[in-house]
Amino acid sequence: MDAELFPREPTVIAPGAVHLPGHLDDARQRRLLAACRDWSRGPAGLRTVRTPGGGVMSVRQVCLGWHWFPYGYARTVVDGDGAPVKPFPGWLGEWARQAVAAAAAPRDGGGADAGIGPVPDAAAFDVALVNFYPDGARMGMHRDSDERSPAPVVSFSLGDACVFRFGTTAGRSRPWTDTELRSGDSFVFGGPARLAYHGVPRTAPGTGPPGLELSGRVNVTVRVSGLAG
Template sequence: MDAELFPRDRTQIAPGAVHVPDWLDARHQRELVTACRAWARPPAGLRTVHTPGGGTMTARQVCLGWHWYPYGYARTVVDGDGSPVKPFPEWLGELGRSAVRDALGEPGEPGTLGAPGRPRAPSPSYDIALINFYDSDARMGMHRDSDETADAPVVSLSLGDSCVFRFGNTETRTRPYTDVELRSGDLFVFGGPARLAHHGVPKVYAGTAPPELGLTGRLNITLRVSGR
């Protein structure tokens, strides 16, 4: 929106979990959409994910660096065309580290994950990107990002349609949780005590993407450190 009645401010949703509205400007959003379109092409392109219990995820996915499948990682698309996973670009890792600095502060700053009196936290070496595409009917159930062996913060970037992002607790998929509206260009980072919090997307607002993106639907780029 060009004129917000109530400006959207940076908000700590829970200790270690921060929402930064409008973090990506229009140019960077367009560049990321272009990159996502290239990554989505086969081989190792956009696919439908099936769970071991016979379920089907409504959001389609493509991976970089490591291929995620329920519930592990591989170097090939083991639940798809079997091709080697596309490489994780260094510039995307730099973007992730910049996101963590802006959301959680420099390592060693008061109030950050590496606060004084503790060992200085290294900058995360991101090596995984999960790109999820949501059409207007897609959802994501409450889950935890727990298949990594590293505890570095998760970085989430939103492009296209707005959505309701439900951020919960580490113990259960149910309440307490907080619903946050994520719009195109928004950043959400969660680490520290919030790293294993349950989260999901119960609703996508169709037709809310910025027209200049030329995107119908929502893209979510999630960056993680594998620890592998």
């Protein structure tokens, strides 16, 4: 039996955290992937991230709008080639706004509120982190706490499916909820979940849509930095 005969519905994973299955259609997945490939080229292209303790992340990354490094933001790739960060595109801010609006919409047949909070204007979104997961890559439990805005974070997935582990604000340990994110899915978290710990313990190599022609997983997280300048 084809499991897709049973549509995956938007799901509130925790107060303020919503999974939006299939939020990006095929055309928007192709557009976003083409943009990611362009952004990955140097200067200020795809880089390996090193932690202050000397560790090396298995996920490679490129940033838009503001350059993230452990643990702050800059306008240049301070831990790489030193080039100015690539600009943040307005259309990506609009996609993020749409995702937050979809996540915040009442559901469950009534006025249930996901608890995400106000929907930011598209122009408020000004930073994106593009993460590339080759086979075997993972992301440890962490929280997105370097921004100065409480606005929701929006995550878009492309390529291979993954296990997305969403915990609490109390720490990296249990309790947590594991959700499968597939190509085209979005995940939005804000409100009481904005500083929750989350991570990707594993991906599922070879599960991406063949037509996308992507080996591995790409994740684009879009944020409101709250930074001046």
